[in-house]
Amino acid sequence: MSLLTALRETVAGFKSLLTGMRITAREAAKPSITVQYPHDTLKMADRFRGHVKLVLDPVTGKSRCTSCNLCVRACPSDCLTVEGIKREGEKKKSVSEYTLDFTTCSLCGSCVEACPSDAIEYSKDYNVVSLDRAEFARMDLLKKLEAEAKVWAEKNPELAAAAAAAAAAQAAAATAKAPAAATTASAPGAGAAPVATTPAPTPAVAPVPAAGVTETRTT
Amino acid sequence: MNFLQTEPIRILLYLVGICAFVGANAAYLVLAERKGAGRIQRRPGPNEAGFGGLLQPLADGIKLLAKQVMVPPGTDALLFRAAPLLVMAPPLMCLAMIPFSDSITARSLNVGLLFVFSFGSINVMALMLGGWASRNKFAIISSARVVSQNVAYEIPMLLVVITLLMVTGTMDLNEIIQQQGGGFWKWNLFKVWVNPLMPVTFVIFFICMLAETNRAPFDMAEAESELVAGAFTEYGGMGFGVFFMAEYANIVVGCSLATVLFLGGWQSPIGVLSGGLWGAGWFLLKLYALIFTVIWIRWTFPRTQFYSLLNLSWKILIPISLFTLLLTGAMMKLPVVYNHFF
C-alpha cells in the first residue's frame, strides 16, 4: 500500500465520519417522536387484540353468550372457564360465570373466532395493572360486563326499560308456565334494569338476587 | 476585597470553586449527555424529575448514595475502595491549572501544561487498579485495554503538544492564551503560517483526548456490549457514581485543555471583550461547544475495534504528528537558515 493510497483512505474515512455527524445533526433538528406514555396515550387500532371480553348486546343489555363452551375448546392454553345455566322461559342457556386466566392467555384470539354467537370480542385495554396476582389469574369477565351494563343502562334509559320489560314479559310467561320455578330464575340484566330510577345493587357473581325477581314482577 | 486576596482565603475559594465546578459539571453533563442523546435519537430524554428533567442528576445522586456499598468477596478491598478516590483526584488537580479568564486561575504555574499531563496520566492507574482489584474477568480485560489504549494515545498527544510548545515557547497556560489574542485568526488552530497542518494537529489532539478519556468511539474501558461495564463492572452505588463523574470531569479537563491550546482559551474570537468575566464567558462557550461535540460523536458512531484503535494511533496519528513536528521545526528554522546563508 503506497503512502498516497493510505492517505486517501484516511481522508475518505474521515469524510464518512463527517457524513455520519451531519446526519445525526439533521435528525436532532427534527421534532421528538416520543409519546409521553402516562400523560399521552395512543388510540388502539380497531382490530387491536387485547384480552377478551363479553359483548354487551345493545338491545337486551345482556351478554349474548350461550355458554356453548366452543371458546373453551378452541383455547390453546385452557385459560377460559365458562359456566351457564338454563333459565326458564329462555330458549338458550345463558352465562353465569365467565372467567379468564390472563396469566396464561396468549391473546391469540382463537376464542373470539370460535364463538358462534359473537358474544366475545377483544377489549382495548392494553394497560391492565394490578397489585394482586389473583386479579389476573381469575379475571371475572361477567363482572366487567355487568359494570358495563350499568353504564349502558344509565346512558340509554329507554332501551334499558324496554329490555327490562321484555325480560319481565318473558319471566311472566315463564311463571305462567311453571309458577313454582319463578322464584329462582331471572336474568342478571334484569336486576340492573331499574337503575334509571334507583341505583341497582352492586352486581355480584351470584346472578339471581331474590329481590330482583320481585321488583321485576312489580314493574 | 483585600481580605479576599489573602492567600489562604484565595486557596480556599478556589478549592471550593473547583470542587463545585467539577461536581456541577459532572452531574449536569450526565443530564446534558442524556438530553443530547435524546435529541439525536428524536426522543425527549429524562424530563420527569423537575422542570424538563433538571432535577434528574439530584435524583440519580440520591439513588446512588442510598445504595449499599458492596465490596464483593475475593476483591482486594483496600484497592477496590481506593480506586474511585484515585480516579477523581487527577481532574481536580488539573483544573487548578486551567485559566478560566485572565484573572481567574486557581494556581498559575510556569509548567502548567506539564502539570496537567503528569496528573492526567494517573487516571489510567486508577481505572486499572479498580479493574484489577475487582477480581472480575471482564474488569481485568478492560483494564488491560485501558492501559494499552492510554499508552498508545499518550504518544501522539504529547507529540502534538510538543509541536505546540515549539510554537508557543512556553508551558504557562495563561501565556499560551495571551499569545493567541486579537481575533480567531490568531488562534493556534488557524496558525497555518507557522505550520500548514495546524488544523490536522488539532484533530489529532481531539482524537487523542477522546481516547484518553475513554470516550466513544474509543470507549474500550466500558465496552458494554462486550465487557458488561468494563473496569467498573463490580462497582455499585457511589463507587460507580464516582467513576461515572470522573469520566465527565476528565472530559471537562480535556476539552478545556483543547480550548486553551488551540482555541485561544478566554480570548474573544473577535478581538474585543476578552477580559475578566467576558473572558470566562468566552472560555465556557468554547469549552461547552467542544463538550457538545464529544457528546455528538458518542451518539453517532459505533465503537472502534481494539486493534484498529491501536492501528489508528501507531500507523496514522503518530506518523502524522511526527511529520507536523518536523514540519513545524523546519518552518520555524527556515527563515533563520535563509538569513544565515543569504
Added chain:
Amino acid sequence: MSTFPFQDAILVAIFALVVGVTIGGALIAALSTRIIRGVSGLMLCCMGLGGLYYFLNSPFLALMEILIYVGAVCVTIVFGVMLSEPDEPAHEESRRHAVLWGGAALLVSLVILGGVAHLGLRGPWQEPAARVSDGSVQAIGLALLTTYSLPFELISIVLLVAILGALVIARSGRTKE
C-alpha cells in the same frame, strides 16, 4: 503570598507529609506480599519523591517524576503484574533463603545509604546563586542539549534497551507453535 499565617509551620507540615508519603510508600512497596499493593506503594513513593523535588525548587523535575514514574513506569509494572500474577499468592520461600536474601539486600542498601550520607555530610553545601532553571522551555532545552547532553543520551539508550527487551519478551510469549 506573604500574608499567609503560620507559613513556616504549614510548610514544615507539608514537607513532613511528603517525606512520610515517600517513606511509607517505600515501606509498602518493600513489605507487602501482594505484588499489586507493592506497586501501589511504589506509586505512592514516586508521588512523594515528586513532592521532594518540588521542595528542591524544581517543579519541572517533580512533574516529570510523576509523569514518567507514576504515569508510565508504574502503569507498565501493574500491567505486567496483572498479566503474570497467579491467582494465589506465591508460596513462601524457605525461611533460610528469605533471611539470606533479605540480609544481603539490607547490607547493600545500608552501604549505599552510608555512602550517600557520607557524601552529603562531608560535601560542601552552598546556596545556589540563582535558580538553575526557572522551568521555562528554553532553559530546559538548553540544559538538556548542552550541560546534560551525555546523561540525556544515556537515558535514551536505556529506554531503547528497555523497549527492545520488552519486544523480545513479548514476542517469545505470543508466538504460536
Added chain:
Amino acid sequence: MIAQKDLIPVDNGGDPTKETFVLNLGPQHPAAHGVLRVLLTMDGEWIQRAEPVIGYIHRMHEKMGENRTWAKFLPNTSRIDYLSAMHYTHAFVGAVERAAKIEVPVRAEYARVITSELNRISSHMVWWGALLLDLGGFTPILYAFDDREKILDLLEALCGARLTYCYYRFGGLYNDVDDAFLKGTRDFVAHMKPRLKMYRELVTDNIILRKRLTGIGPLSADLCRRYGATGPVIRGAGVAYDVRRAEPYSVYPKLEFKIPTYPEADSMARYLVRMDEMEQSLFIIEQALDQIPTGPFIGKVPRVLKLPVGDTCYAVEAARGRFMVRIVSDGKEIPYRVKLRTPSFSNLSLYEEASKGMILPDALAMMGSLDLVIPDIDR
C-alpha cells in the same frame, strides 16, 4: 446440564505455559440478546473455544404440537421466532394446507406475501439496530425502531397484534387486507426508500463499521453447507440459495426480485446481504400491491380439521433463513409429530468452529452478523 468438567476445560493444547481462562458470556450479558450462554475459553482476548450453551428458554413447541389440534398449534408458530412471526405462521399454515389439499384464494396469497415481506423488513431492522448496539452504536436502533414502528402500526391495524401476529389461517387469512392497509403500505414503501439511503450514509459507509465488519468471521460456503446455515448467512458466502426461488411457494414465482449475494463471506457480506434484502422486499411489496386481485380472503376449510395420514414438509424463507415445518399426521385431529427446522439453530451451530482464534469483540460482531433469535434456537 453442564458437567463440572465442562466448566473448567483444560484446553492449553498440551502447552502448560499457555494459560487460558473461561469467560462466561451470558446467559445474562448485554451481547447475548436474550438468554444465550457462550462458554468462552480465552487466551487473553483470543478465543480458544466458544461453546454455545442453549436451552435456557426452551418451551417445547414441538411437543406442544403433539398434544393439541392443528388450529390450536397455530398461535405457537408466531412465538418461535417472534421477530418474523409471519413467516413461521406461513410455513405451518402452508404445511397443513399442502397436507389437507386446501385451496388458498389468490388474494390471500398476495396478502401473505405483502405481510411477510413487511415482516422481513421489520425483522432486519431489529437486527440492524441490535448489531450496531453490539458494535457500540446506540443511535441507529432508535432510527430503525422509528421506521419499524410504522410497519408494526400497519400490521396491528390489520391483525390486531404488533409482534405475534397469528394472521394466517388454514386456507387464507384471519382478516381481509383493507384499503387503508394497502394504501398505508404504499406510503411506507415510499417513506422507506430515502430512509434506506440514510441508513447507508450513516452506518454502511461509515469507516468504523467497515473496519469492524470487513474480513471479520469469514464463513465459507462449505462451512455453511456443513452446518446447514441458510438465509443471509449462506447468501453472504456467495451462494444464491433462497427458499423463495429454490422451493417456490405462495405467489413468489409471479414476483420479480434479485437474490443478493456477496462472495466475501465475512460479516460485512452478511450485513450487506440484509441491507439489500430490505430493498428487494420493498420491491416485492410494490409488485404485490400492484397485482393483488379482489376476491375472497379465505378458502373452504372443514370445521373439524383431520389431516390424511402422511408426512408433509413446507419451507419458507424466514428473515433468518430456511424455516421448515414437517408435519406427520396419523389421521387424527391431533398431529402425530410437528418438527420445526429453525434457521437460527443451524446458524449458531457453526459459531464454535468459526469463532476459534478470534478476538472477543470480533467474535461478538460476528455473532451479531448471524442475527440470532434465542427462542428460535431453543424453540
